[in-house]
Amino acid sequence: DVKVTQSSRYLVKRTGEKVFLECVQDMDHENMFWYRQDPGLGLRLIYFSYDVKMKEKGDIPEGYSVSREKKERFSLILESASTNQTSMYLCASSLTSDTAYNEQFFGPGTRLTVL
Amino acid sequence: AQTVTQSQPEMSVQEAETVTLSCTYDTSESDYYLFWYKQPPSRQMILVIRQEAYKQQNATENRFSVNFQKAAKSFSLKISDSQLGDAAMYFCAYRGIQGAQKLVFGQGTRLTINP
Numbered sequence: 518d519v520k521v522t523q524s525s526r527y528l529v530k531r532t533g534e535k536v537f538l539e540c541v542q543d544m545d546h547e548n549m550f551w552y553r554q555d556p557g558l559g560l561r562l563i564y565f566s567y568d569v570k571m572k573e574k575g576d577i578p579e580g581y582s583v584s585r586e587k588k589e590r591f592s593l594i595l596e597s598a599s600t601n602q603t604s605m606y607l608c609a610s611s612l613t614s615d616t617a618y619n620e621q622f623f624g625p626g627t628r629l630t631v632l
Numbered sequence: 633a634q635t636v637t638q639s640q641p642e643m644s645v646q647e648a649e650t651v652t653l654s655c656t657y658d659t660s661e662s663d664y665y666l667f668w669y670k671q672p673p674s675r676q677m678i679l680v681i682r683q684e685a686y687k688q689q690n691a692t693e694n695r696f697s698v699n700f701q702k703a704a705k706s707f708s709l710k711i712s713d714s715q716l717g718d719a720a721m722y723f724c725a726y727r728g729i730q731g732a733q734k735l736v737f738g739q740g741t742r743l744t745i746n747p
Contacts, residue, residue, distance in 0.1 A: 521676075548733055557641070559723060559737040575734065607677065611733055621735060623669075623677035 520544070521624035523608055529630045536595040538627050540608030547613035549591035550621065551575075551583065554605040563606075566591055567613065598631045605629075634659045636726050638738035645714045646746050652699075653709045653741050655724030663729045666700065666707045671721040671740075680722070683707065711743075719745045 524539035540549065548567050552560040552575075562575030564583040572583050580602060584592045591610075595602055608624040636657045645651035657666070668680040683691045683700050690698050695715075699708045711718055724738040 550734075552737075557739055559636075559638075559739045560725075560735075561737070562734055565734065609677075619733060620679050620682075621733070625676045 521608055521610055521622050523606075523624040523627050525627050526625060527628050527630075529632065530595075530598050531632055532599060534595075534598050534631075536598050536629065536631075538593040538595075538606055538608075538629070540591045540593070540610075540624055541589055542591075542608075542610040542622070543589065544610070544622075545588065546610040546622075547588070548611045548619075548621075549585065550609040550611075551581075551591065551593045552607045552609065553577070554607055554626070560607060563593065598629075600631050603629060603631045634661075634726050634728065634736045636724055636736050636738040638724055638741050640741045641739070642742045642744070644744040644746055645711075647714055647716060649714055650710060650712045651714055651743065653711075653722050653724075653743065655707045655709070655738055657705050657707065657724070657726050657736075657738075659705070659726065659728070661728050665727045665729075666698075667725040667727070667735070668696070668698070668707075668709045669723045669725060669737075670718075671723065672717075673720070677723070681709070714745050716745050716747065719743060 521542045550565040551563045566572045566585040582594045606627045609621040611621045612619040664685045666683045671677045681693045695712045721740045725735045
């Protein structure tokens, strides 16, 4: 079974802190994604990566950056956390291919609270 | 840009009965994939069912089936013989054929099963 793990289930940080959210997948997937989930808004894509050291902005990249130094690991970075970044963050991964269907597998999520 | 709309924030159904969750989407593409994901309380998001737009036949997975109306851009999920374990947030999602494997999600529908 594909396993996507996230470093923390719950995280509380203060405004202005630099925050790292880590995601690891164990199935050699090329694609990795970071979403944030907010009530009434569903999931919105922040960043994704289709290869090591490659990244692309999603729909809401402002205030975030990412790092992918190894294939299995994809980190989301909040350079200076703000209260409006309080949310549930979901990581996902999938096999590569531009056209063929490949299921995205999700991690358990990190609920981040910024005080 | 593609959009996905779920107009029912909450639904409830009696155990053993049938419920239908609605989803509409907007796209200018002719070929794409549609998905329903399930997110149980405090558990990971999992794929329930998927539909390829080029297939006229509606997808079915055990008690879950879809009603895909391409011209109307409608993609509803029917759950038959509802069980307590079906209680969850359900998200409809769209993925285009071209380009990266980004998913566009709807707002979600919270389904409650009444015993």
